[in-house]
Amino acid sequence: MPYTAATVQLLSPEGTLVHSDASEQYLPYVDKLSDDALQEFHRHMVVMRRFDIEAANLQRQGQLALWVPSHGQEAAQVGSALAAKPQDHLFPSYREHVIALMRGVDPITILSMFRGLSHGGWDPKEHSNFHLYTLVIGSQTLHATGYAMGLNLDGLAGTGDPDKDTAVMVYFGDGSTSQGDVSEAMVFAASYQTPQVFFLQNNHWAISVPVSRQSRTPLYLRGEGFGIPSVQIDGNDVLASFAVSKANLDAARAGEGPRFIEALTYRMGAHTTSDDPSKYRDNSELEFWAQRDPITRFDTYLRGRGASQAFFDEIAAEGDDLAADIRKRITELPVPASSTMFDNVYSDPHPLMDAERAALADFEASFEEGN
Amino acid sequence: MTETMTMAKALNEGMRAALARDSRVLLMGEDIGPLGGVFRVTEGLQAEFGDKRVLDTPLAESGIVGTAIGLAMSGFRPVCEIQFDGFIFPGFDQITSQLAKLTARHEGTLTMPVVIRVPYGGHIGAVEHHQESPEAYFAHTPGLRLLSPATPHDAYWMIQEAIASNDPVMFFEPKSRYWQKGEVDRESAGIATHSSRVVREGTEVTLVGHGAIVSMLLQAAELAAEEGTSVEVVDLRSLSPIDFDPIVASAQKTGRVVVVQEAPGNVSVGSEVAATVAERAFYSLEAPVLRVSGYDTPFPPAKLESVYLPSVDRILDAVDRALAY
Incomplete structure (x- = not known):
């Protein structure tokens, strides 16, 4: 049982609101939410899970080389992302597919990476400040911290203007907390008092290695060790994820320095489709977390508030439509022209790129008819 | 009008x-x-500029480079100082896996105007990790540019060229030359981007090098001249991309090329120069391209550095060997 008395939980696995010492300060954030807003939480989670299942199917059918499932982590991701303002910058790891979609990235762009057609390629400026995936574990925490240092230098935090003040949120996992870059990011963040939130999704497994191998201390206490106010939440509770993220993003935007959130969640599937979790973890653990599924409990909560079956049917249909859409479009994606390899290695002109581009074009042309 | 100043200045x-x-x-x-x-x-x-323009950072090279990347994403042009050559490796991952690749990963919508200044090379009698020449690691990495000045004038202009670049630039400063004075012309038009330069003309052998080695090449050329051998000297200045045209033209003129560097010779910048000269000036060559470099060992304790590093004698020996073909 990973939860402790300090773990912030606003919605129990049974789908009822929790009143506790830990929850009391955050419940007001939830009280303000309308039924429509709450249903939006659910819509994102449900559509996301359908997308995730479809992507895994596409991998099994050979349309993707790899898929990185997010099943089980929907609440941590959706709640925190909905707490961010449009001007906030979000730096993902590589499993935050739903946040990409919420920030306007075409889901086919995400899939194109796993089909071997790009390394990312969306422009964060055009996609609500959602930055590119970073596959080297933990590297993005430093980029996020540097970005937040820039916000401070530009005077974009702590002005009191809610439309101007900006924060950064960076996503990373339990395995990455062992990387030096994550510690260095917290050193720099604390040192320069950056406007940012470190959002750790502790899904309990770094491929096959349990979090107990990464740390003997609850990970949120790591943040405290760097002088960063830190909190642990039930990451399968979308309301806790939203409310705690909102409170901490507000503090960061107000110029109060960095914050750290550890969201306890669980990777229900494999690390990637190349992995076989049955080799390293017990079904009993999976069963424990299945009882704490983020979507099931929120479904119960919404029905208790009177959400209609029509709503649930509607979002299920939306998920099916998205699945059908990506299934259709994935095979239509063109392979980039070979010359594009050279196009963006440098921003300024570069003689080696010009020479190699020309040499490859000549080589390819030599196979054309008549040559 | 020129002023006399050290390279550091x-x-x-x-x-x-x-x-x-x-x-x-x-x-x-x-x-x-x-x-x-x-x-x-x-x-x-x-x-002069305040602590918001000139930042003392925590002692963490990966942190320096990684946060510089984030600062560049937010529109700044960071110039990072790595304290010594041998201390760059904690930042190697951020440089090669992130900094060098981010423009490509963004398909050109993101520029990465980050400069990383690295005091490098030997001749200062220092302890381990303080005298190395790690430029080949970075010259091998697509997405980076590398510059290394040999004179105060070039240093004044090339650091500005590096800062103006929209691509990441590794700027290797020959620390043994920091306190050598030279003429700097601040009114000139600067120097051409990523250009190598013939710094002494000759007809029989071409010496090619960069950074602190260039002054040694000039000394060698002077001594060779006393013995009746005419030596041309080319300063690479840019290690990535390398401006090969002046080198190839020189090779075609002299027919003999010796490449000199402080770094270990195996799979190095000098290897690339040798290979390209062989490809592009094959019919002009009278001798194979020779290399004089640091040995392929860890940089030795300081009392052995004069043995390890190229010397005028080793350079002249290579000149003689080239002439003997």
């Missing part, structure tokens, strides 16, 4: 000019503020 003046010209330029690194860096290259700049 010329770099300082180049950065001062860049800081004054563009408010988005930042300096960041260990001990670069009140101390002015361990080599005093940034002396006085924090006092």
